[in-house]
Amino acid sequence: MSKFMDVHRGMKGLTADDLMKAHQADLAIEKEEGVHFEQAWADPQSGTVYCLSDAPSAEAVQRIHERAGHKADEIHPVPLTA
Template structure:
């Protein structure tokens, strides 16, 4: 499966607990779309949140995020990593 990095905007002042809760919401339903969210990062000052996942498509990533209540603003394929 391919890897994807997605970005969420508008999450200014997000706390570590809120980020963890959002990540758990994705994890609870990710298998329904054959997605696996590996990790999430946040910058509370800018309001940006980044998520790294493995998925069959960017659309599958977006469907999980939408159902979990936090649709991604942008989703990028990550074809090369080290």
């Protein structure tokens, strides 16, 4: 498994409840692609959302996000952490 950070844009005005609902939608189906979404962060002013996951591939992450209704604009591998 590898770590990935994905970015969603265009979500201005997102509330804490909206973020939790989107995260829960991912969690509900993540196992179908062997993905685990660890955490999500949002900046409602800029409309940017970040998600950290463990997954077999960036494509698996995107498939879950697409099915949950919020396709990622970018997905980046995270090969090093401290």
